Amino acid sequence: xxxxxxxxxxxxxxxxxxxxxxxxxxxxxxxxxxxxxxxxxxxxxxxxxxxxxxxxxxxxxxxxxxxxxxxxxxxxxxxxxxxxxxxxxxxxxxxxxxxxxxxxxxxxxxxxxxxxxxxxxxxxxxxxxxxxxxxxxxxxxxxxxxxxxxxxxxxxxxxxxxxxxxxxxxxxxxxxxxxxxxxxxxxxxxxxxxxxxxxxxxxxxxxxxxxxxxxxxxxxxxxxxxxxxxxxxxxxxxxxxxxxxxxxx
Amino acid sequence: xxxxxxxxxxxxxxxxxxxxxxxxxxxxxxxxxxxxxxxxxxxxxxxxxxxxxxxxxxxxxxxxxxxxxxxxxxxxxxxxxxxxxxxxxxxxxxxxxxxxxxxxxxxxxxxxxxxxxxxxxxxxxxxxxxxxxxxxxxxxxxxxxxxxxxxxxxxxxxxxxxxxxxxxxxx
Numbered sequence: 001x002x003x004x005x006x007x008x009x010x011x012x013x014x015x016x017x018x019x020x021x022x023x024x025x026x027x028x029x030x031x032x033x034x035x036x037x038x039x040x041x042x043x044x045x046x047x048x049x050x051x052x053x054x055x056x057x058x059x060x061x062x063x064x065x066x067x068x069x070x071x072x073x074x075x076x077x078x079x080x081x082x083x084x085x086x087x088x089x090x091x092x093x094x095x096x097x098x099x100x101x102x103x104x105x106x107x108x109x110x111x112x113x114x115x116x117x118x119x120x121x122x123x124x125x126x127x128x129x130x131x132x133x134x135x136x137x138x139x140x141x142x143x144x145x146x147x148x149x150x151x152x153x154x155x156x157x158x159x160x161x162x163x164x165x166x167x168x169x170x171x172x173x174x175x176x177x178x179x180x181x182x183x184x185x186x187x188x189x190x191x192x193x194x195x196x197x198x199x200x201x202x203x204x205x206x207x208x209x210x211x212x213x214x215x216x217x218x219x220x221x222x223x224x225x226x227x228x229x230x231x232x233x234x235x236x237x238x239x240x241x242x243x244x245x246x247x248x249x
Numbered sequence: 250x251x252x253x254x255x256x257x258x259x260x261x262x263x264x265x266x267x268x269x270x271x272x273x274x275x276x277x278x279x280x281x282x283x284x285x286x287x288x289x290x291x292x293x294x295x296x297x298x299x300x301x302x303x304x305x306x307x308x309x310x311x312x313x314x315x316x317x318x319x320x321x322x323x324x325x326x327x328x329x330x331x332x333x334x335x336x337x338x339x340x341x342x343x344x345x346x347x348x349x350x351x352x353x354x355x356x357x358x359x360x361x362x363x364x365x366x367x368x369x370x371x372x373x374x375x376x377x378x379x380x381x382x383x384x385x386x387x388x389x390x391x392x393x394x395x396x397x398x399x400x401x402x403x404x405x406x407x408x409x410x411x412x413x414x415x416x417x418x419x420x
Contacts, residue, residue, distance in 0.1 A: 046410050181396070188378070208406040209399050212374035219367060221413055227364040231375050 006073040008169055008200050009035040009058060013067035016053050027053035028064070029223035035202060037168065040195040042203045042211035045220035052173055054220065055204045059094050059171045060084030072168070089118045093162030093170045097177035099154040101146040101161070107133070108142040111160045118165050125164070132160040136190065152183030159190060163199075170194070172203045176210055188213045250291050251300075252330045255323055258301060262318040265289050277384050277391025279398075292317055300326055341405060348412065359416050367409050374402050 016028040027050035035041055043051045056062040058069060060079065069076045071091055079087070088094060101110050108129055115125035133139055136156040146154050155175060162170060172191065176184040184207065192213045195201055203214060211217050212231065219227040257263065257271050265288050292315075295301045300323035303315040319327070344366055351357045381395045 046414060185381075189382070192382075208371065208374050208403050209378065212371055212378050217371050219364070219413075221417060226360070226413065226417075227367065229364075229368045229371065231368075231372055 005036060007034045008037045008072055009202070010070040011058065011067065014054070014057055014064050014069070015066035016057055016062065016064050026223050028057065031225060035200065037200050038198055039216060040201045040214040041216045041218060042205060042214035043218045043220050044205055044208065044211045047206060049220045050223040051204045051220045055171055055173050055202065058202065059088060059092050089114050089165055091167050091169060093165070093167040095155065095158045095162050095172045095175045097174035099146070099158045101154060101157055103146050106142065107138065107144050107146065107149070107157050110146065110157055111164055114161055115164045128164050129160070132164060136160055151179050152186050155179060155183065155187055156190070163194070168200055170199055170201045172201065174205055175203070176205065176207060184210065250287070251295055252327070254288070254291055254295065255300060255319065255327050258317060258319045259324070259327060262316045264314045264316050265292055275390055276394060277388045278380055279384070279391050279394045295323070338401065360413065363409050363413050367406065370402055370406050370409070374399060377402070
């Protein structure tokens, strides 16, 4: 036994192959991964590298063909769909590229629903919802329908929904993928803020700007981890305050 | 730096220290901070070539200061500057040559080179994000400058990705 704390999330030998028309697609080909509490990990790579599939495996949205996942030291091999659904309310929050809000529920109901499903008393669900919407700059939008909001606002609602039960782990799948650069900056700022408060985050993105908010970046290629790097943020030679703009002579 | 200084003087006469402050205000924390000496040297050169003229102004308790203004030739040079389009930045040729020549030297693995370079870019990106977060929100020019740097870096990272896709050994 080692002295290191139990990782929040551990995966070993994950394999997932998609069988569709044509040749089978080897989306994930033997991935080992360990995420400890408080970490902010970004997974980057070209589209089609399998990084979204990896995230879906980690959140139990798809089941691996091989390998295992441990949540907080507990092996999930025997988990049923129903059990995964429960974990996605309690231990794992997920945000998606296209928000996946329930379009005929108000903003408030979208956020409160997972709290109520997890058994929170309505009063507490409402209090949590109010606090989160306030925090995310959405106070006053409670009664709006998702379709009335901008993409950036919808993603913030999705973030509130993902965090309403205080899950130890937040999974984010291209959360800025359908946002403009202002929306992207906003999502980046919010993820950083929650991370600073101790939220563990695994973020899948092809956007290096978003990835640079993480303190560890995994480069994913062709279903495999090609590199796993801690970002120190140590300025290299020319970078930092003096390296952005070069004025000649 | 000659032309930016000329451009700052198009608004009206100023002395060296004021010009430095103007630059700082415009560009915020992304400002490359040339020292005041550099600015005075450049102003001296501009004066020698007749693009600006300096005038000594007496100050009661301090040494004289020199106030510069644009000459007609300076204004013309500025016009010409605005007429031209700027050169586009070039590919990071040093890394490219390293990568291209690696197999011949047998001294470095291409994928390892790409991974190393990516780490550096990502760290730089992180620094730029921090810089943007620390910058005054209202300074749009400074934010655009940092965002420009980030987008260039993004393109470099995308290109590294392409290199990796091409050079990865097929199974």
